[in-house]
Amino acid sequence: MLIRRETRSDIDAVRTVTSAAFAKSDTSDTLNSSPPPPPVEATLLDELRISDGWLPALSFVATGDRGEVIGHVVCTRGHVGSDLALALGLGPLSVHPAHQGRGVGLALVHAVLGAADAFGESLVALLGSPAYYGRFGFRPAAEYGITAPDPAWGEYFQVRTLTAYQPTVKGPFRYAEPFDRV
Template identity: 35%
Template sequence: MELIIEQERASEFEAVEELIRQAFAGEELSDQTEHQLVKRLRNSKAYVTELSLTAKRSDDEVLGHILLTKAWIIDGENSCETLALAPVSVSPEHQGQGIGSALINASLKRAKQLGFSSVIVLGHPAYYPKFGFEPANRWNIRAPFDVPEEAFMAIELVPGALANVSGVVHYADEFSS
């Protein structure tokens, strides 16, 4: 069956939150609150409606979800808008079928179409490079908390977008609520 990736609908919010809860239930490094984070982000200034995407088959059951929200790279008085990829979720029974990859590729493409020039992610260093992510320290971009350098990554959606950018990433306040 073909995978359909489209903008999340308000009528799907509860189903998406349950999917996220299930997707992270067995994750060792999760605090099990990713579904609550998504709920908070939907009501934030960082939320970009067009970058909250679901993956379904033709039966309309939501199998996966991805969210990109606005973040900022700040160095003193200089600030540069970017996007934060967090979280990407696939229902446990559908993991390993390429749904997460399809969501990531679709979200990066849509973000570029919307005029965004870069995305940052905190994730598995063996997984995200296949989409073009590189360690953010390549551009002297740092996380606002202690993380392994190889797990904090960025991608330029527009070549050279991060060439003159450096600093610390500032996520939406909802990330720390």
């Protein structure tokens, strides 16, 4: 496996991986032969790419032995507090189902966090499983005085501080604009 920055030629493969990773397995409507709509995460990724929040240097793919895209992660521009302190929102993180449980997601998250730190970013926020993301140093955002866009998210809204973090960064977190439509 190789982790590298996404290129324009990866976009279709990333969409395919994201769609497969988030596909619903509901087969209860077997009479309806129309294809299911794309998962919201795939649509979100398309919208993020054309938004002001897109940061190409923080979009990574994992490739398999034959160079095929098997996973993807992205961080986009976010803000914290009324002074709009710069921050990042992580997600979506996608691993093709055939490659899940093999460390692909782990490698992608380590890569994007390392790059974000190297670029001087202060923190990364996400909505996800505390059991999974805790291994990367994510903690409930409330511990840092950062509030989720939706209070119902509770401990699932998490923050990972980076080297440039200043404890004065507090307040509501705001994702890149396309997240508002999810």
